[in-house]
Amino acid sequence: MPAPPPDARSQRATVREVRPSGSDGVVLILDLDEPVERLRAGRFFMLRRDDALSPAIPRPFSVFRQRADGGLEFLIKTMGPGTRALAACAPGDRLVAVGPLGNGWPVLEATPEQPLIMVAGGIGSAPFHMAIEDALAGVDGAAPASPEALCLVYGGRHEGLLYDLAEFEALGVPVVACTDDGSRGFHGNVVQALEATWERGDLPRAGRILTCGPDPMMRAVVATARAAGLPSWMSLETYMGCGVGICNGCAVPTAQEGPLGSWPFAKCCVDGPVFATDAIDVAAVGH
Numbered sequence: 001m002p003a004p005p006p007d008a009r010s011q012r013a014t015v016r017e018v019r020p021s022g023s024d025g026v027v028l029i030l031d032l033d034e035p036v037e038r039l040r041a042g043r044f045f046m047l048r049r050d051d052a053l054s055p056a057i058p059r060p061f062s063v064f065r066q067r068a069d070g071g072l073e074f075l076i077k078t079m080g081p082g083t084r085a086l087a088a089c090a091p092g093d094r095l096v097a098v099g100p101l102g103n104g105w106p107v108l109e110a111t112p113e114q115p116l117i118m119v120a121g122g123i124g125s126a127p128f129h130m131a132i133e134d135a136l137a138g139v140d141g142a143a144p145a146s147p148e149a150l151c152l153v154y155g156g157r158h159e160g161l162l163y164d165l166a167e168f169e170a171l172g173v174p175v176v177a178c179t180d181d182g183s184r185g186f187h188g189n190v191v192q193a194l195e196a197t198w199e200r201g202d203l204p205r206a207g208r209i210l211t212c213g214p215d216p217m218m219r220a221v222v223a224t225a226r227a228a229g230l231p232s233w234m235s236l237e238t239y240m241g242c243g244v245g246i247c248n249g250c251a252v253p254t255a256q257e258g259p260l261g262s263w264p265f266a267k268c269c270v271d272g273p274v275f276a277t278d279a280i281d282v283a284a285v286g287h
Protein backbone atom coordinates (compact mmCIF):
# COMPACT_ATOMS: atom_id res chain seq x y z
CA MET A 1 0.00 0.00 0.00
CA PRO A 2 1.44 3.41 -0.87
CA ALA A 3 2.58 5.47 2.10
CA PRO A 4 3.59 9.12 2.53
CA PRO A 5 7.14 9.77 1.31
CA PRO A 6 9.82 9.12 3.93
CA ASP A 7 11.05 12.72 3.76
CA ALA A 8 7.61 14.17 4.57
CA ARG A 9 6.99 15.78 7.93
CA SER A 10 4.65 18.22 9.59
CA GLN A 11 6.37 21.38 10.69
CA ARG A 12 6.08 25.15 10.91
CA ALA A 13 7.30 27.76 8.43
CA THR A 14 7.73 31.53 8.45
CA VAL A 15 6.56 33.77 5.63
CA ARG A 16 9.55 35.60 4.14
CA GLU A 17 7.76 37.53 1.42
CA VAL A 18 4.46 37.74 -0.46
CA ARG A 19 4.23 39.39 -3.86
CA PRO A 20 1.36 39.64 -6.33
CA SER A 21 1.27 37.46 -9.43
CA GLY A 22 -1.21 37.74 -12.28
CA SER A 23 -4.63 39.25 -11.67
CA ASP A 24 -5.64 37.05 -8.72
CA GLY A 25 -2.54 35.31 -7.42
CA VAL A 26 0.49 35.66 -5.17
CA VAL A 27 3.94 34.17 -4.85
CA LEU A 28 4.42 33.12 -1.23
CA ILE A 29 8.03 32.64 -0.13
CA LEU A 30 8.56 30.55 3.01
CA ASP A 31 11.38 29.50 5.28
CA LEU A 32 10.73 26.06 6.72
CA ASP A 33 11.83 25.60 10.34
CA GLU A 34 13.57 22.42 9.11
CA PRO A 35 14.78 23.07 5.53
CA VAL A 36 14.48 20.19 3.06
CA GLU A 37 16.93 18.79 0.51
CA ARG A 38 16.63 19.81 -3.14
CA LEU A 39 13.18 18.58 -4.22
CA ARG A 40 12.14 16.86 -7.40
CA ALA A 41 9.91 19.13 -9.51
CA GLY A 42 6.20 18.50 -9.14
CA ARG A 43 6.11 17.64 -5.44
CA PHE A 44 3.80 19.55 -3.11
CA PHE A 45 3.12 20.74 0.43
CA MET A 46 -0.11 21.05 2.38
CA LEU A 47 -0.21 24.61 3.75
CA ARG A 48 -2.33 26.64 6.13
CA ARG A 49 -1.82 29.58 8.42
CA ASP A 50 -1.06 28.70 12.02
CA ASP A 51 -3.92 30.87 13.31
CA ALA A 52 -7.70 31.08 13.22
CA LEU A 53 -7.76 32.82 9.83
CA SER A 54 -7.23 29.61 7.84
CA PRO A 55 -9.62 26.69 7.53
CA ALA A 56 -8.50 23.80 9.77
CA ILE A 57 -7.69 21.59 6.78
CA PRO A 58 -4.52 22.66 4.96
CA ARG A 59 -4.60 22.97 1.15
CA PRO A 60 -2.16 21.38 -1.32
CA PHE A 61 0.26 23.53 -3.36
CA SER A 62 3.02 22.56 -5.79
CA VAL A 63 6.50 23.83 -5.04
CA PHE A 64 7.02 26.60 -7.60
CA ARG A 65 10.70 27.21 -6.91
CA GLN A 66 13.30 26.23 -4.35
CA ARG A 67 15.90 28.89 -3.67
CA ALA A 68 19.56 28.09 -3.10
CA ASP A 69 19.18 29.45 0.46
CA GLY A 70 16.38 26.97 1.16
CA GLY A 71 13.43 29.36 0.69
CA LEU A 72 10.42 27.67 -0.89
CA GLU A 73 8.18 29.55 -3.31
CA PHE A 74 4.54 28.75 -3.98
CA LEU A 75 2.42 30.25 -6.76
CA ILE A 76 -1.10 30.56 -5.39
CA LYS A 77 -4.34 31.51 -7.12
CA THR A 78 -6.95 32.99 -4.79
CA MET A 79 -10.02 30.73 -4.87
CA GLY A 80 -11.68 30.37 -1.48
CA PRO A 81 -10.96 30.62 2.26
CA GLY A 82 -7.70 28.63 2.28
CA THR A 83 -6.03 30.52 -0.53
CA ARG A 84 -7.45 33.88 0.61
CA ALA A 85 -5.89 33.39 4.04
CA LEU A 86 -2.51 32.50 2.51
CA ALA A 87 -2.63 35.43 0.08
CA ALA A 88 -3.26 37.78 3.03
CA CYS A 89 -0.06 36.66 4.80
CA ALA A 90 2.59 39.18 5.78
CA PRO A 91 6.31 38.61 6.40
CA GLY A 92 6.82 36.91 9.75
CA ASP A 93 3.46 35.09 9.76
CA ARG A 94 3.65 31.46 10.80
CA LEU A 95 2.27 28.59 8.72
CA VAL A 96 1.76 24.86 9.15
CA ALA A 97 3.55 23.05 6.29
CA VAL A 98 3.20 19.30 5.70
CA GLY A 99 5.57 17.91 3.11
CA PRO A 100 7.27 17.38 0.81
CA LEU A 101 4.50 15.14 -0.53
CA GLY A 102 3.78 13.30 -3.75
CA ASN A 103 5.93 11.76 -6.45
CA GLY A 104 6.83 14.67 -8.76
CA TRP A 105 7.41 14.59 -12.52
CA PRO A 106 9.27 11.63 -14.01
CA VAL A 107 12.89 12.22 -14.96
CA LEU A 108 12.93 12.20 -18.76
CA GLU A 109 15.69 12.82 -21.26
CA ALA A 110 14.88 15.39 -23.96
CA THR A 111 16.51 16.29 -27.26
CA PRO A 112 15.48 18.76 -29.98
CA GLU A 113 14.28 15.74 -32.02
CA GLN A 114 12.41 14.20 -29.05
CA PRO A 115 11.41 17.25 -27.00
CA LEU A 116 9.74 17.48 -23.62
CA ILE A 117 6.57 19.49 -24.20
CA MET A 118 4.99 21.00 -21.11
CA VAL A 119 1.42 22.22 -21.39
CA ALA A 120 0.15 24.43 -18.57
CA GLY A 121 -3.21 26.08 -17.98
CA GLY A 122 -3.37 29.05 -15.60
CA ILE A 123 -2.10 28.20 -12.12
CA GLY A 124 -1.24 24.74 -13.48
CA SER A 125 2.05 26.34 -14.48
CA ALA A 126 3.27 26.16 -10.87
CA PRO A 127 5.02 22.75 -11.08
CA PHE A 128 6.70 23.54 -14.41
CA HIS A 129 9.27 26.15 -13.38
CA MET A 130 11.32 23.60 -11.46
CA ALA A 131 10.64 20.97 -14.15
CA ILE A 132 12.32 23.24 -16.70
CA GLU A 133 15.17 24.07 -14.31
CA ASP A 134 15.72 20.35 -13.62
CA ALA A 135 15.62 19.38 -17.31
CA LEU A 136 18.16 22.11 -18.19
CA ALA A 137 20.44 21.12 -15.31
CA GLY A 138 20.07 17.34 -15.77
CA VAL A 139 19.08 15.71 -12.49
CA ASP A 140 18.87 12.14 -11.18
CA GLY A 141 21.13 10.79 -13.92
CA ALA A 142 19.42 12.50 -16.87
CA ALA A 143 21.65 14.40 -19.31
CA PRO A 144 21.14 18.19 -19.30
CA ALA A 145 18.67 19.20 -22.01
CA SER A 146 19.36 22.07 -24.39
CA PRO A 147 16.73 24.85 -24.37
CA GLU A 148 15.54 23.73 -27.84
CA ALA A 149 14.74 20.32 -26.39
CA LEU A 150 12.03 21.88 -24.20
CA CYS A 151 8.87 23.84 -24.88
CA LEU A 152 6.29 25.34 -22.53
CA VAL A 153 2.83 25.98 -23.95
CA TYR A 154 1.21 28.26 -21.38
CA GLY A 155 -2.42 29.29 -21.68
CA GLY A 156 -5.04 31.18 -19.71
CA ARG A 157 -8.44 32.69 -20.28
CA HIS A 158 -6.77 36.12 -20.32
CA GLU A 159 -3.34 37.65 -19.78
CA GLY A 160 -3.90 38.09 -16.03
CA LEU A 161 -4.06 34.30 -15.63
CA LEU A 162 -0.58 33.75 -17.10
CA TYR A 163 1.02 33.89 -13.65
CA ASP A 164 4.70 34.90 -13.60
CA LEU A 165 4.96 34.47 -17.37
CA ALA A 166 8.12 36.63 -17.43
CA GLU A 167 9.79 34.27 -14.94
CA PHE A 168 9.12 31.34 -17.27
CA GLU A 169 10.36 33.27 -20.29
CA ALA A 170 13.53 34.17 -18.38
CA LEU A 171 14.46 30.48 -18.24
CA GLY A 172 15.48 30.74 -21.90
CA VAL A 173 13.36 27.90 -23.29
CA PRO A 174 10.70 28.42 -25.97
CA VAL A 175 7.45 29.59 -24.34
CA VAL A 176 4.26 29.63 -26.42
CA ALA A 177 1.88 31.90 -24.52
CA CYS A 178 -1.78 31.84 -25.48
CA THR A 179 -5.03 33.31 -24.24
CA ASP A 180 -8.67 32.56 -24.97
CA ASP A 181 -9.41 36.29 -25.49
CA GLY A 182 -6.24 37.09 -27.44
CA SER A 183 -4.96 39.53 -24.79
CA ARG A 184 -1.51 37.90 -24.87
CA GLY A 185 0.24 35.63 -27.35
CA PHE A 186 -1.56 33.15 -29.60
CA HIS A 187 -5.34 33.75 -29.73
CA GLY A 188 -6.75 30.37 -28.71
CA ASN A 189 -6.39 27.55 -26.22
CA VAL A 190 -3.30 25.46 -25.42
CA VAL A 191 -4.28 22.61 -27.76
CA GLN A 192 -4.76 25.02 -30.66
CA ALA A 193 -1.47 26.74 -29.79
CA LEU A 194 0.37 23.40 -29.70
CA GLU A 195 -1.17 22.30 -33.02
CA ALA A 196 -0.18 25.64 -34.59
CA THR A 197 3.37 25.29 -33.26
CA TRP A 198 3.61 21.79 -34.74
CA GLU A 199 2.13 22.93 -38.06
CA ARG A 200 4.62 25.83 -38.32
CA GLY A 201 7.41 23.27 -37.84
CA ASP A 202 8.70 25.11 -34.75
CA LEU A 203 8.53 21.84 -32.79
CA PRO A 204 8.65 18.24 -34.04
CA ARG A 205 5.47 16.22 -33.48
CA ALA A 206 7.51 13.89 -31.27
CA GLY A 207 8.76 13.47 -27.73
CA ARG A 208 6.75 13.43 -24.51
CA ILE A 209 4.02 15.65 -23.06
CA LEU A 210 3.55 16.74 -19.44
CA THR A 211 0.43 18.67 -18.52
CA CYS A 212 -1.12 20.43 -15.53
CA GLY A 213 -4.17 22.67 -15.42
CA PRO A 214 -7.97 22.49 -15.37
CA ASP A 215 -9.29 18.93 -15.86
CA PRO A 216 -11.08 19.59 -19.20
CA MET A 217 -7.89 21.16 -20.58
CA MET A 218 -5.78 18.19 -19.47
CA ARG A 219 -8.25 15.72 -21.00
CA ALA A 220 -7.97 17.60 -24.32
CA VAL A 221 -4.16 17.70 -24.10
CA VAL A 222 -4.01 13.95 -23.46
CA ALA A 223 -6.35 13.32 -26.42
CA THR A 224 -4.00 15.40 -28.59
CA ALA A 225 -0.97 13.51 -27.29
CA ARG A 226 -2.65 10.17 -27.98
CA ALA A 227 -3.66 11.24 -31.48
CA ALA A 228 -0.01 12.14 -32.14
CA GLY A 229 1.18 8.86 -30.59
CA LEU A 230 3.08 10.64 -27.80
CA PRO A 231 3.32 9.35 -24.21
CA SER A 232 1.95 11.80 -21.66
CA TRP A 233 1.79 12.47 -17.93
CA MET A 234 -0.63 14.68 -16.02
CA SER A 235 -0.37 16.31 -12.60
CA LEU A 236 -3.81 16.27 -10.98
CA GLU A 237 -5.21 18.93 -8.67
CA THR A 238 -7.85 16.88 -6.86
CA TYR A 239 -9.37 17.96 -3.59
CA MET A 240 -7.30 16.69 -0.68
CA GLY A 241 -8.10 16.24 2.99
CA CYS A 242 -4.96 14.83 4.56
CA GLY A 243 -2.31 14.64 1.82
CA VAL A 244 -0.84 11.50 3.36
CA GLY A 245 -3.07 8.63 2.24
CA ILE A 246 -5.51 8.38 5.16
CA CYS A 247 -8.78 10.12 4.28
CA ASN A 248 -9.54 8.79 0.78
CA GLY A 249 -10.45 12.32 -0.25
CA CYS A 250 -8.35 12.33 -3.40
CA ALA A 251 -9.52 9.23 -5.31
CA VAL A 252 -8.40 8.99 -8.95
CA PRO A 253 -10.04 6.34 -11.19
CA THR A 254 -7.44 3.90 -12.49
CA ALA A 255 -7.24 2.32 -15.95
CA GLN A 256 -8.53 -1.25 -16.17
CA GLU A 257 -5.51 -3.55 -16.60
CA GLY A 258 -3.27 -0.49 -16.20
CA PRO A 259 0.09 -0.39 -14.39
CA LEU A 260 -1.54 0.68 -11.08
CA GLY A 261 -3.26 -2.71 -10.82
CA SER A 262 -6.86 -3.80 -10.61
CA TRP A 263 -8.06 -1.61 -7.71
CA PRO A 264 -10.44 0.97 -9.25
CA PHE A 265 -8.97 4.00 -7.50
CA ALA A 266 -5.54 5.41 -6.76
CA LYS A 267 -4.87 8.14 -4.21
CA CYS A 268 -3.68 11.35 -5.79
CA CYS A 269 -1.69 12.36 -2.69
CA VAL A 270 0.49 9.24 -2.38
CA ASP A 271 0.26 7.60 -5.84
CA GLY A 272 0.47 11.00 -7.60
CA PRO A 273 -0.13 13.83 -8.13
CA VAL A 274 1.70 12.95 -11.38
CA PHE A 275 0.24 9.98 -13.26
CA ALA A 276 1.23 8.37 -16.51
CA THR A 277 -1.94 8.71 -18.54
CA ASP A 278 -2.06 5.00 -19.38
CA ALA A 279 -2.37 4.32 -15.63
CA ILE A 280 -5.59 6.26 -15.02
CA ASP A 281 -9.04 6.61 -16.54
CA VAL A 282 -8.40 9.99 -18.13
CA ALA A 283 -11.99 10.39 -19.37
CA ALA A 284 -13.23 10.15 -15.76
CA VAL A 285 -10.75 12.66 -14.30
CA GLY A 286 -12.64 15.63 -12.87
CA HIS A 287 -16.09 13.97 -13.18
Ligand SMILES: Cc1cc2nc3c(=O)[nH]c(=O)nc-3n(C[C@H](O)[C@H](O)[C@H](O)COP(=O)(O)OP(=O)(O)OC[C@H]3O[C@@H](n4cnc5c(N)ncnc54)[C@H](O)[C@@H]3O)c2cc1C
Pocket: 044, 055, 059, 060, 061, 062, 063, 074, 075, 076, 077, 078, 079, 080, 081, 082, 083, 084, 102, 123, 126, 127, 236, 237, 238, 239, 240, 273
Ligand atom coordinates in the same frame (compact mmCIF):
# COMPACT_ATOMS: atom_id res chain seq x y z
C1 LIG B 1 -1.09 18.37 -5.81
C2 LIG B 1 -1.81 19.72 -5.91
C3 LIG B 1 -1.06 20.84 -6.20
C4 LIG B 1 -1.69 22.07 -6.28
N1 LIG B 1 -0.92 23.15 -6.55
C5 LIG B 1 -1.48 24.37 -6.57
C6 LIG B 1 -0.65 25.51 -6.78
O1 LIG B 1 0.57 25.42 -6.95
N2 LIG B 1 -1.26 26.73 -6.76
C7 LIG B 1 -2.62 26.86 -6.54
O2 LIG B 1 -3.11 28.00 -6.52
N3 LIG B 1 -3.42 25.80 -6.37
C8 LIG B 1 -2.88 24.56 -6.36
N4 LIG B 1 -3.68 23.47 -6.14
C9 LIG B 1 -5.14 23.67 -5.97
C10 LIG B 1 -5.41 24.22 -4.58
O3 LIG B 1 -5.06 23.25 -3.62
C11 LIG B 1 -6.89 24.59 -4.43
O4 LIG B 1 -7.20 25.64 -5.30
C12 LIG B 1 -7.16 25.00 -3.00
O5 LIG B 1 -7.32 23.85 -2.27
C13 LIG B 1 -8.35 25.90 -2.89
O6 LIG B 1 -8.60 26.10 -1.50
P1 LIG B 1 -9.54 27.29 -1.02
O7 LIG B 1 -9.88 27.04 0.40
O8 LIG B 1 -8.97 28.60 -1.36
O9 LIG B 1 -10.82 27.15 -1.94
P2 LIG B 1 -12.04 26.17 -1.74
O10 LIG B 1 -13.04 26.76 -0.80
O11 LIG B 1 -11.56 24.82 -1.44
O12 LIG B 1 -12.61 26.29 -3.19
C14 LIG B 1 -13.06 27.54 -3.73
C15 LIG B 1 -13.66 27.29 -5.09
O13 LIG B 1 -12.66 26.72 -5.93
C16 LIG B 1 -13.04 25.43 -6.35
N5 LIG B 1 -11.86 24.57 -6.23
C17 LIG B 1 -11.06 24.44 -5.15
N6 LIG B 1 -10.08 23.56 -5.37
C18 LIG B 1 -10.26 23.13 -6.62
C19 LIG B 1 -9.58 22.21 -7.42
N7 LIG B 1 -8.49 21.56 -6.99
N8 LIG B 1 -10.06 21.98 -8.66
C20 LIG B 1 -11.14 22.63 -9.11
N9 LIG B 1 -11.82 23.53 -8.39
C21 LIG B 1 -11.40 23.76 -7.17
C22 LIG B 1 -14.15 25.00 -5.41
O14 LIG B 1 -15.10 24.16 -6.06
C23 LIG B 1 -14.79 26.30 -5.06
O15 LIG B 1 -15.71 26.70 -6.04
C24 LIG B 1 -3.11 22.20 -6.08
C25 LIG B 1 -3.86 21.06 -5.80
C26 LIG B 1 -3.21 19.83 -5.71
C27 LIG B 1 -3.99 18.60 -5.39
Ligand code: FES
Pocket: 239, 240, 241, 242, 243, 244, 245, 246, 247, 248, 249, 250, 267, 268, 269, 270
Ligand atom coordinates in the same frame (compact mmCIF):
# COMPACT_ATOMS: atom_id res chain seq x y z
S1 FES C 1 -5.79 13.47 0.59
FE1 FES C 1 -6.29 12.02 2.16
S2 FES C 1 -5.94 10.10 1.16
FE2 FES C 1 -5.25 11.57 -0.29
